[in-house]
Amino acid sequence: MKPRFRIAVIGAGRAGRLHAVNASQSISSAELSCIVEADPEVGNKVGDELGVPAFTDLEQALAGAAFDGVVIATPTFTHAQLAVLAAGAGKHVFCEKPMALTLDECDEMSLAADEAGVVFEVGFVRRFQPEFVEAKSRIEAGEIGRPMLVKSLTRGPGLPPPWAHELHRSNGMLAEVNSHDFDCVRWLTGSEIERVFAETANFKGAERGVTAPDYYDNAVVTLRFVSGALGTIDGTCPADYGYDARVEVLGTEGLLVVGQNQATSLLKIRARGAGEVPTYVSWSQRFEAGYRGELASFVKTALAGAVPEVGAADGRAAVAAVRASNRSWLEGRPVLVASESVA
Numbered sequence: 001m002k003p004r005f006r007i008a009v010i011g012a013g014r015a016g017r018l019h020a021v022n023a024s025q026s027i028s029s030a031e032l033s034c035i036v037e038a039d040p041e042v043g044n045k046v047g048d049e050l051g052v053p054a055f056t057d058l059e060q061a062l063a064g065a066a067f068d069g070v071v072i073a074t075p076t077f078t079h080a081q082l083a084v085l086a087a088g089a090g091k092h093v094f095c096e097k098p099m100a101l102t103l104d105e106c107d108e109m110s111l112a113a114d115e116a117g118v119v120f121e122v123g124f125v126r127r128f129q130p131e132f133v134e135a136k137s138r139i140e141a142g143e144i145g146r147p148m149l150v151k152s153l154t155r156g157p158g159l160p161p162p163w164a165h166e167l168h169r170s171n172g173m174l175a176e177v178n179s180h181d182f183d184c185v186r187w188l189t190g191s192e193i194e195r196v197f198a199e200t201a202n203f204k205g206a207e208r209g210v211t212a213p214d215y216y217d218n219a220v221v222t223l224r225f226v227s228g229a230l231g232t233i234d235g236t237c238p239a240d241y242g243y244d245a246r247v248e249v250l251g252t253e254g255l256l257v258v259g260q261n262q263a264t265s266l267l268k269i270r271a272r273g274a275g276e277v278p279t280y281v282s283w284s285q286r287f288e289a290g291y292r293g294e295l296a297s298f299v300k301t302a303l304a305g306a307v308p309e310v311g312a313a314d315g316r317a318a319v320a321a322v323r324a325s326n327r328s329w330l331e332g333r334p335v336l337v338a339s340e341s342v343a
């Protein structure tokens, strides 16, 4: 029997626990080696549940456990340091989105992976979710002609974790929630985003006790692509009614819609826990297949020493678009994504 690919999951919060369960139970060619979690209570709980040891930092884990790759599922502001350390120790890296806070950090991470000859993959789960994968292949097959107009939205229930309220530690909701949309529209249209113009609003922050300056819980970004196509991305978190991710691509010869588009009623109301349309309750439920698929892809790519389906350049492009959008909102003007500086 071939040896299995051993994974250390770093960060055992919302995303990390899900990856740890998938590494432990869903991928036949992989096994969970250990948990690395700064909070020992959280780490030991998940470690005990999945029958693996828990360490409180990556250096300890590198010294005390054997593994081939890491899954980084810690707050965004820690990604670069952990990825560089893991790659430097010869470990393949799967990094949750957003890849990092700055383009400088993205460049450091991809250089470290290149120098070490390890695979670096970014967790853009929609690339592995069956209906999105089908959408991409049908666009590529020419079924809707050339993309002209793309609309992508993501809404999530509940407040993001406190570290994600602060713009300087997370790049805000556009990074935490809408990174997926920025990646998805680039992928589906096959074009880079050239220019963005963003507006944001804060409706629920004060009532939910958020005090971070620059916090926003709603955003709309207008996009112009290098190909000439146009688009919008919007986001809301918390949306309360449930988790909602939809995308529409209008091409020169047809319309492609991922998500609901039924001509059954002209008015639909979705409310907290009720309503006329059932909703997904969480991102982990909505993209269950995608989370298993992205980890399986990482393991397969690392075992084969191949090029990852979603690499550092994709992670960097989404960080650039998010930062340009935040700057557009803060400065009240359209911003060229290519003008985003590295720092």
Ligand SMILES: NC(=O)c1ccc[n+]([C@@H]2O[C@H](COP(=O)([O-])OP(=O)(O)OC[C@H]3O[C@@H](n4cnc5c(N)ncnc54)[C@H](O)[C@@H]3O)[C@@H](O)[C@H]2O)c1
Binding pocket: 010, 011, 012, 013, 014, 015, 016, 036, 037, 038, 039, 042, 056, 057, 058, 072, 073, 074, 075, 076, 078, 096, 097, 098, 123, 125, 161, 176, 283
């Ligand atoms: N793909 C998705 O749909 C999706 C969904 C949720 C979160 N995420 C991403 O996953 C990452 C984590 O988000 P989350 O919501 O799980 O956060 P979280 O706050 O729930 O969990 C983060 C965990 O990391 C631990 N941690 C912090 N620094 C650490 C370090 N240096 N070493 C080890 N552990 C450390 C914290 O103690 C915490 O338990 C973020 O990048 C986020 O954007 C992605």
